[in-house]
Amino acid sequence: xxxxxxxxxxxxxxxxxxxxxxxxxxxxxxxxxxxxxxxxxxxxxxxxxxxxxxxxxxxxxxxxxxxxxxxxxxxxxxxxxxxxxxxxxxxxxxxxxxxxxxxxxxxxxxxxxxxxxxxxxxxxxxxxxxxxxxxxxxxxxxxxxxxxxxxxxxxxxxxxxx
Amino acid sequence: xxxxxxxxxxxxxxxxxxxxxxxxxxxxxxxxxxxxxxxxxxxxxxxxxxxxxxxxxxxxxxxxxxxxxxxxxxxxxxxxxxxxxxxxxxxxxxxxxxxxxxxxxxxxxxxxxxxxxxxxxxxxxxxxxxxxxxxxxxxxxxxxxxxxxxxxxxxxxxxxxxxxxxxxxxxxxxxxxxxxxxxxxxxxxxxxxxxxxxxxxxxxxxxxxxxxxxxxxxxxxxxxxxxxxxxxxxxxxxxxxxxxxxxxxxxxxxxxxxxxxxxxxxxxxxxxxxxxxxxxxxxxxxxxxxxxxxxxxxxxxxxxxxxxxxxxxxxxxxxxxxxxxxxxxxxxxxxxxxxxxxxxxxxxxxxxxxxxxxxx
Numbered sequence: 001x002x003x004x005x006x007x008x009x010x011x012x013x014x015x016x017x018x019x020x021x022x023x024x025x026x027x028x029x030x031x032x033x034x035x036x037x038x039x040x041x042x043x044x045x046x047x048x049x050x051x052x053x054x055x056x057x058x059x060x061x062x063x064x065x066x067x068x069x070x071x072x073x074x075x076x077x078x079x080x081x082x083x084x085x086x087x088x089x090x091x092x093x094x095x096x097x098x099x100x101x102x103x104x105x106x107x108x109x110x111x112x113x114x115x116x117x118x119x120x121x122x123x124x125x126x127x128x129x130x131x132x133x134x135x136x137x138x139x140x141x142x143x144x145x146x147x148x149x150x151x152x153x154x155x156x157x158x159x160x161x162x
Numbered sequence: 163x164x165x166x167x168x169x170x171x172x173x174x175x176x177x178x179x180x181x182x183x184x185x186x187x188x189x190x191x192x193x194x195x196x197x198x199x200x201x202x203x204x205x206x207x208x209x210x211x212x213x214x215x216x217x218x219x220x221x222x223x224x225x226x227x228x229x230x231x232x233x234x235x236x237x238x239x240x241x242x243x244x245x246x247x248x249x250x251x252x253x254x255x256x257x258x259x260x261x262x263x264x265x266x267x268x269x270x271x272x273x274x275x276x277x278x279x280x281x282x283x284x285x286x287x288x289x290x291x292x293x294x295x296x297x298x299x300x301x302x303x304x305x306x307x308x309x310x311x312x313x314x315x316x317x318x319x320x321x322x323x324x325x326x327x328x329x330x331x332x333x334x335x336x337x338x339x340x341x342x343x344x345x346x347x348x349x350x351x352x353x354x355x356x357x358x359x360x361x362x363x364x365x366x367x368x369x370x371x372x373x374x375x376x377x378x379x380x381x382x383x384x385x386x387x388x389x390x391x392x393x394x395x396x397x398x399x400x401x402x403x404x405x406x407x408x409x410x411x412x413x414x415x416x417x418x419x420x421x422x423x424x425x426x427x428x429x430x431x432x433x434x435x436x437x438x439x440x441x442x443x444x445x446x447x448x449x450x451x452x453x454x455x456x457x458x459x460x461x462x463x464x465x466x467x468x469x470x471x472x473x474x475x476x477x478x479x480x481x482x483x484x485x486x487x488x489x490x491x492x493x494x495x496x497x498x499x500x501x502x503x504x505x506x507x508x509x510x511x512x513x514x515x516x517x518x519x520x521x522x
Binding site: 001002004005006008009010012013014015016017018019020021022023024025026029030032033035036037039040042043046073075076077079080 | 167170171174175177178179180181182184185186188189263265266268269272273276277278280281282285286409411412413414415416417419420470493497
């Protein structure tokens with residue numbers, strides 16, 4: 001029995017150590033999640049955000065449409081699906097803006113806000129679009145709306161550094 | 163010999179979790195830790211805050227981690243690992259009371275400390291809630307199965323209830339877990355008057371928490387109806403149980419929404435059948451009955467309160483107390499049978515089934 005306990009302990013310890021390594025980075029965590037839940041919108045969304053944080057914008061860009069497709073599954077909660085779609089579109093807009101396509105980013109954010117007018121992140125990103133287009137008054141108004149909707153957001157100066 | 167093996171299992175547990183000690187804040191940790199550091203949300207000791215519903219104990223421990231090491235994660239991870247080791251220690255004491263041999267108790271301890279399904283509760287800083295809830299549950303169970311003076315027993319039980327209720331909202335399950343365990347496993351009969359007073363005090367303590375849970379808008383966001391939700395939770399429970407047996411397919415985010423309604427209904431039916439079967443063996447094998455009941459009660463609220471999330475791995479930690487003890491019992495039974503095969507009738511019946519009366 002004691003030898004069996006030792007074998008059991010060592011076997012489980014090896015498996016646990018392997019799984020513990022997954023928790024050493026956000027990317028490893030969501031990459032594993034994708035392998036188990038490949039069509040779950042939240043998994044794909046969080047993996048895309050992690051890829052952005054790692055600087056892999058192309059991979060993130062390729063993943064956001066998959067989030068939107070996965071969120072079309074009616075077997076999931078409508079509220080969760082809607083959130084996944086507007087979050088993915090907002091993040092796509094941010095990538096477009098970072099790539100210099102401010103007009104396209106603005107159109108995408110208009111679509112998001114038509115569906116979810118109280119989505120603070122979209123307001124904040126639309127403020128960035130207006131800032132890029134040189135309209136500081138509109139930018140500040142968007143940021144104020146965002147800060148009112150989400151207390152952790154602050155109104156930045158416009159133009160930046162002023 | 164047993165102590166030596168406990169030491170080996172302890173060392174293996176620490177070794178297995180070393181990689182996680184350097185892990186950053188992930189997923190919902192970003193929401194937990196700023197809360198702990200924010201001046202307006204700080205928990206003060208002593209203070210009236212402790213008597214109001216909320217995750218006071220958990221937040222106080224996270225706040226202590228913040229005060230000691232700021233946003234460096236090592237302290238938070240060490241805290242989680244220390245609580246997990248403490249929980250295993252309590253489980254070891256309980257297993258030695260409930261299981262017939264040290265070997266069986268060691269199997270229970272190995273499963274509880276080292277099974278990879280526990281990683282989410284231990285390596286995830288936000289898993290602190292489930293770790294502390296399980297500490298409360300184990301402390302209460304220890305007080306029930308260990309012969310101590312009535313005063314100490316009641317004091318320990320009160321502490322265990324306070325710990326579980328202050329760990330997370332789900333801690334309310336301790337109000338069912340302890341009476342269930344006392345009924346099936348207690349060696350000492352507690353006077354009815356004491357039980358009645360304690361019961362009323364517990365109910366009074368639970369009222370604010372029940373109000374908080376039932377008025378939380380988060381519990382109304384599910385896509386399922388009442389039965390559909392319970393059926394999908396049952397499917398999730400079976401999947402997690404399957405992960406215990408065949409530990410492949412762990413993830414921070416399972417996709418139980420895609421389980422079809424027929425399979426989900428089958429899962430719910432199978433859970434009912436398991437409960438019925440466990441009830442029928444309550445006299446020859448009370449530990450099996452207790453384990454199935456403990457597991458179902460530990461996740462019971464999740465079948466009723468329709469939160470948008472279905473069960474995940476870290477929420478299985480309290481269930482793992484029952485799984486580990488049942489695993490130890492099963493290993494003891496198997497060892498007994500195997501010994502019987504090799505030694506024929508030379509040994510008379512030992513007490514591997516004597517689960518409720520425990521060890522002498």
